[in-house]
Amino acid sequence: MSFCVNFKKYVLPNEYTQYNASEYKHVFFRRDNWYNEVKKTERDLGIVIPEELKEIYRELGYGFLCACDKACIDRIMPPMEIGEFYLKQDVYEYNEVVDCYDLNDGRLVFFEIYSDLFLTVCLTPEKGKYPVYLNDEMIAESLQSFLERMDEKNDYYFDFIEDDM
Numbered sequence: 588m589s590f591c592v593n594f595k596k597y598v599l600p601n602e603y604t605q606y607n608a609s610e611y612k613h614v615f616f617r618r619d620n621w622y623n624e625v626k627k628t629e630r631d632l633g634i635v636i637p638e639e640l641k642e643i644y645r646e647l648g649y650g651f652l653c654a655c656d657k658a659c660i661d662r663i664m665p666p667m668e669i670g671e672f673y674l675k676q677d678v679y680e681y682n683e684v685v686d687c688y689d690l691n692d693g694r695l696v697f698f699e700i701y702s703d704l705f706l707t708v709c710l711t712p713e714k715g716k717y718p719v720y721l722n723d724e725m726i727a728e729s730l731q732s733f734l735e736r737m738d739e740k741n742d743y744y745f746d747f748i749e750d751d752m
Contacts, residue, residue, distance in 0.1 A: 590639075590731040591646035593738070598647055613738070615650035618665060628670040634690060636666065637708055637717040639730035640697055652734070653741040661742065662699045672696055694720055706733075706744065721747050 597613040599606055606614060618624065621644040625636050649665040664672070671677045672685060673696070679685055684703040688696045694707035698719075707720045708730060716729035724747050727733035736743050 589642060589646050590734070591643060594647055594734065597650070609655050611654050613650065613652050614654040615647040615663075617648040618644070621645060621648065621666065624666040628666040631670045632673055632690060634695065634710055636669075636695065637710060637712070637730070639717045640695075640708060643730065643734075652737045656741045659742055660699045660701060661737070664697055664699055669696060700742075700744070 594613060594615065597611055598615045598617055600617055602616040604616070625641055625644060629636055643663060644666060647663075649663050649668075652661045652663070653659075654661075668677075672679045672688075673690060675682070675685055682702070684705075688694075688705060688707065690710075692707075693710050695710055696705045697708050698706035700706065706726070709717050709720075716731075718725050719727040719730060719733040721744050726744050726747050727736060
């Protein structure tokens, strides 16, 4: 059974569906062409997107965790946007923060906290799981753990930022 099963109740048919954010803890938008988007992004970047992230795209789509919390964006990025991020296209064309996230570090941006702060996931599994990082700090041992922790506590990753200060 997929680790995404508890989040399926938050999936909307598409990004054009009207919804009231106060009624949804999380909001995901289904993308029928997710597989083609993943393959194009992999080709464009010369990488393989982690299996756990592919499972999220297949089962949920992309979308917002803690949707009713407006302090942060908290968005799982669609695969095509990950490509645009690294290729400095569209809204990322002049975003200097892109240079801080190098694919050669073995991690892939997948989650937008703010327009200049992102979470990354390992491109290769560690003990069969794909750890999630905030800067160089591991904040979850897997994408599954990350989703579960965000479900329990909005923006739990801030606990790691405060520890560094």
